[in-house]
Amino acid sequence: MYLRGLIILCLHLATICGIYIDNDDGTTREIKMSVRDKNKIAKQMLTAWGIRRPGSRGVDPDSYLSLFMASAYKFHTDDLEDEIRFNPSYSDLDSKTTYFGYDRKLRGVLDHDFDVIVAFEPKHIVTDTPLTDALGSNLAEIDFSNEDTDYPYELVHAGLYFAVDSDADFSVKNVQLYYTVADEIIKMPSGVSFPINDTNFVAFNVSKIVEGWMRHPEMSRRLYVRITDNKGKSRPLDGLLSHLHAFGVGFFIEGDEYYKNRHPRDAGFLEDDDANEIDDGTSSTPIPDGPIDVIAPPRTDTCRKRALFIDFSDLGWTDFIVAPHGYRANYCAGGCPFPLDGIYHPTNHALFQTLVHLLHKNVTGEALCAPTMMDKSMSLLFLDKNQVRIKKYADMSVTECGCQ
Known part of the structure; x- marks a missing residue:
């Protein structure tokens, strides 16, 4: 219903709105509309997808965080060719992520599927804090106190990732991670290293720690890092931290709380003024006497899949939607003539409803053309304030239509 209203609105209006529909000849045509209504539709789409449009571009995320998330996106969409294309504003990320060692080293960490990946940077990495002084020398504090962990999702896995500039005189293998319990500092198990093109990353599993942060928001959200030499001895951090990049990544699934807290879709501007009118049956056509001609005349607009493409660039989303550049939604349209043979994939209910409609046209409507199969x-x-996110959306593209 949402797409149907969107198409109707577009067809009656006049600037490119980023929506392209079937031209019935194997091509598509651009829909024109006013800037005002284009912005309305864009807002409704973001609301439906649970995305907050940033007020301004702001500060770009850390380049290594962006590199990791672009690679993770390509890795998890490698069987969907159309989705690999990045918006032109981020084409450099596409060219820098041609090899991802994630599958080989980290895939086993994720025993579950996920709906959302959230990547975020720490507030700062500093030395000379009262706690680092108390815990020992050559220790830096990684502060995530700026990160809101009140997510309406269930955590599957959380990792803390490090990368090192190519001109640094140490590598990610020299990074050691620590956490605290009371006054005791505890070293984390060694991280897992993996490459993205020519850059090496190391990942530490911090799932239990982040779960604690989510359950107890009042907890201190700090971890600690040391950099060692090749013999395992800690090194002074002066001049080293500027070459060290750290970011957290959480993998989540959407539980019941997400759907309870999700904002309702406001599609009021698409509503039909006559939508609430009810047919009381007084205008129904009497059942005719004599034989009924149940063979409908041939129709050229029979039920089938039609092209519908949404271009994010034309919608003005290039500042925060990194990939894909758009997507093929497609839609179903056309009549469901009797007899409904197999090409229309009719349900038994559709067959029955069609027969009733032939006998008494105002009692029931015709069977309707609707999606019978959706794509992956x-x-x-996309960018979301100070975070970078990957989010999955199910049932977004029609692959097959039928009469229901």
Whole structure:
């Protein structure tokens, strides 16, 4: 219903709105509309997808965080060719992520599927805090106190990732991670290293720690890092931290709380003024006497899948939607003539409803052309304030239509 209203609105209006529909000849045509209504539709789509449009571009995320998320996006959409294309504003990320060692080293960590990946940077990495002084020398504090962990999702896995500039005189293998319990500092198990093109990353499993942060928001959200030499001895951090990049990544699934807290879709501007009118049956056509001609005349607009493409660039989303550049939604349209043979994939109910409609046209409507099969989920890679997210959306593209 949402797409149907969107198409009707577009057809009656006049600027490119980023929506392209079937031209019935194997091509598509651009829909024109006013800027005002284009912005309305864009807002409704973001609301439906649970995305907050940033007020301004702001500060770009850390380049290594962006590199990781672009690679993760491509890795998880490698069987969906259309989704791999990045918006032109982020084409450099596409060219820098041609090899991802994630599958080989980290896939076993994730025993579950996920709906959302959230990547975020720490507030700062500093030395000379009272706690680092008390815990020992050559220790830096990684502060995530700026990160809101009140997510309406269930955590599957959380990792803390490090990368090192190519001109640094140490590598990610020299990074050691610590956490605290009371006054005791505890070293984390060694991280797992993996490459993205020519850059090496190391990942530490911090799932239990982040679960604690989510359950107890009042907890201190700090971890600690040391950099060692090749013999395992800690090194002074002066001049080293500027080459060290750290970011957290959480993998989540959407539980019941997400759907309870999700904002309702406001599609009021698409509503039909006559939508609430009810047919009381007083205008129904009497059942005719004599034989009934149940063979409908041939129709050229029979039920089938039609093209519908949403271009995110034309919608003005290039500042925060990194990938894909758009997606093929498609839609179903056309009549469901009797007899409904197999090409229309009719349900038994559709067959029965069609027969009743032939006998008494105002008692029931015709069977309707609707999706009978949807494609795999679509994934979006986008910026959300100080975070970078990958989010999956199910049932976004029609692959087959039928009469129901």
